[in-house]
Amino acid sequence: MEPFFLSLFLILIFLISLSLFSFSSIFKSKSSTEQNSTDEKLHELPPGRTGWPFIGEGIEYLSLAKKGCIENFISTRKNKHNPMLFKTSLLGETVAVLCSAEGNKLLFSSENKLVKSWRPRNFGKIFDNSDKTSTIEETMRMRSLSIVIKESNSLQKYVEIIDQVAKDHLEKYWEGKEEVKVYFLARKFTFTLACKLMLNIEDPEVVEELQKLFDHIAKGFFSLPINIPGTTLNRAIRASREIRKKFLGMIKQRKIEIMEKTVLDYEANDIVSKLLLEKSKDGEGLNESEIANMILGLLVAAHDNTSVTVVSTVKYLAELPETYDKFHGEQKEIANSKGPEELLNFRDINEMKYSWNVICEVLRLQPPVIGTFREAITGFNYDGFLIPKGWKLHWFAYATHKNPKYFPEPEKFDPSRFEGNRLVPFTYVPFGEGPHKCPGRAFARLQILVFMHNLVNKFRWEKVFPDEQLIRDPLLVPTKGLPIRLYPQKP
Known part of the structure; x- marks a missing residue:
C-alpha cells in the first residue's frame, strides 16, 4: 500500500476508534442537550458542521496539521460560519471553538463556574491516577x-x-x-x-x-x-x-x-x-x-x-x-x-x-x-448562542495569534509587537x-x-x-x- 493511503487508512481507523470509544458520551451529551430543550427554543446552537458520522472533521484537522497550516482549519470556518465561534466534531466529541479574545477570557476566567478542564481519553489512561481528583x-x-x-x-x-x-x-x-x-x-x-x-x-x-x-x-x-x-x-x-x-x-x-x-x-x-x-x-x-x-x-x-x-x-x-x-x-x-x-x-x-x-x-x-479543551459543566449563552452542558470547548491560539485585528500583518516576524504594553488582553496565549x-x-x-x-x-x-x-x-x-x-x- 502506498505510504499516503496507508497514513490515511491509519488516521481513519484512529478517528473511528476514538468515536466508538466516546459513543456513549455522545449520547450523554445529547441527553444533556435535551434537558436544555426549553433554552434551545430561545437560543440557537453555534453555527457549523460536525462532518462525517463518528469521524467528524478530524481528518481535515490532522491533514492541515501535517501540512503545517493548521490555522486554516479555523480561518475557513470563521469566515464561513461566525467570526466569534463555530461548532465542529473532534475526537468523537461535539466541540465549540471560540475564536476571539472575548472567548479566551470567558474560558480562562470561568474555571469551575461554567467550564472545567477536559483532556482526550488517551491522556487519562496514560496519567491514570489512583487518587481521582476534582x-x-x-x-x-x-x-x-x-x-x-x-x-x-x-x-x-x-x-x-x-x-x-x-x-x-x-x-x-x-x-x-x-x-x-x-x-x-x-x-x-x-x-x-x-x-x-x-x-x-x-x-x-x-x-x-x-x-x-x-x-x-x-x-x-x-x-x-x-x-x-x-x-x-x-x-x-x-x-x-x-x-x-x-x-x-x-x-x-x-x-x-x-x-x-x-x-x-x-x-x-x-x-x-x-x-x-x-x-x-x-x-x-x-x-x-x-x-x-x-x-x-x-x-x-x-x-x-x-x-x-x-x-x-x-x-x-x-x-x-x-x-x-x-x-x-x-x-x-x-x-x-x-x-x-x-x-x-x-x-x-x-x-x-x-x-x-x-x-x-x-x-x-x-x-x-495550539490550544486545550474545556467541558461545559452547565448550559450557558455566549454571543447569542447556546453552549449545552457536556459540550467540549476549544480555545485555539492561532485564532488570536494570527488575527490581523490583534496583530497587524500577522504573518510578518516582528519582535517590536512586544515592546511596551500594547497587547490586547487574552490575545497572546x-x-x-x-x-x-x-x-x-x-x-x-x-x-x-x-x-x-x-x-x-x-x-x-x-x-x-x-x-x-x-x-x-x-x-x-x-x-x-x-x-x-x-x-x-x-x-
Whole structure:
C-alpha cells in the first residue's frame, strides 16, 4: 500500500476508534442537550458542521496539521460560519471553538463556574491516577506548584545551574561538529536539565533510561486508543507506571533525607525537595504520589514545549539574519560584561529584552501547544448562542495569534509587537491563562534565554534544507529534524 493511503487508512481507523470509544458520551451529551430543550427554543446552537458520522472533521484537522497550516482549519470556518465561534466534531466529541479574545477570557476566567478542564481519553489512561481528583483540587495543586517554581530565590539559583548545563551540553554535542540536528539535541538538553532541576538527577545512564520511558509516553498521547500488549498506547501506559514508580522511590528517599536533615532547606534547589519542604511548613500539602504525578506532568511541558521553542527560535534566526545580528549583539554585550568563568545571573536575564521579544514572536507564530479543551459543566449563552452542558470547548491560539485585528500583518516576524504594553488582553496565549496557566512559564523563559545566550555566542548557522518547515504530527516538529551547518564565532 502506498505510504499516503496507508497514513490515511491509519488516521481513519484512529478517528473511528476514538468515536466508538466516546459513543456513549455522545449520547450523554445529547441527553444533556435535551434537558436544555426549553433554552434551545430561545437560543440557537453555534453555527457549523460536525462532518462525517463518528469521524467528524478530524481528518481535515490532522491533514492541515501535517501540512503545517493548521490555522486554516479555523480561518475557513470563521469566515464561513461566525467570526466569534463555530461548532465542529473532534475526537468523537461535539466541540465549540471560540475564536476571539472575548472567548479566551470567558474560558480562562470561568474555571469551575461554567467550564472545567477536559483532556482526550488517551491522556487519562496514560496519567491514570489512583487518587481521582476534582478540577478544583487540581487547580489548587497547580497553584501550589506554580508558587514553588516562581519563588524568586529559586529562579535566581536556577540561572547558574542552567548556564552550566548549557555550556556542558554545547561542549559535548555541538563543538567540533560541522553539522547537527537541532531537534534531537534540544530534546536531550531540556530533558537532562529537567531531571537535574526537578529531581536532582545527574547520572547520564539514569537520565537516558528515563528519557526512553518518557519517549514512549509522549508517543502515546495521540496514538490509536487501543490498550492491548504491543500497541503504542499500551507501551505508553506501562512506561508511565514505570516512570512514576521510579519517581516515587526518589521522592521517598528525598523525604527521608529532609527529615534527617541530610538535605538542608537552603541546599534544596530541586523542585521535589521544595514541594516536600512546602508541605512541612503548614502540615498539609501533597503526598508522595501527588508529587510524582505533578513532576511527570511538569516534565511533559518542560521537555516537549521548551525544546520545540528552542528549535523554532534556531529556525527563525537562521532565516532572518538581521534579527540574528540584533539578538547576538545583545547577548554578546552581556557576555563581554562577565568574567572568563563567571556564570549568568538573574540580572543578566532581565537585560535580555530584545532576545525575549524575539522568542515571544516565535511563540506567537509557532506556539508549542495550539490550544486545550474545556467541558461545559452547565448550559450557558455566549454571543447569542447556546453552549449545552457536556459540550467540549476549544480555545485555539492561532485564532488570536494570527488575527490581523490583534496583530497587524500577522504573518510578518516582528519582535517590536512586544515592546511596551500594547497587547490586547487574552490575545497572546502561548502559555494559556487563568488557573491552568502553565506553572513553569518563568522556568521555561530561563531555559530558553540561557541556552540561546550560549548558542549565539558560540555559533552562527544556516539551515541545511532552506525550505524545511515546522509541522504538527501531532506535536510541533521540523520535517527533517532541522539539521544546520555550524560556523564558530570569531573570538
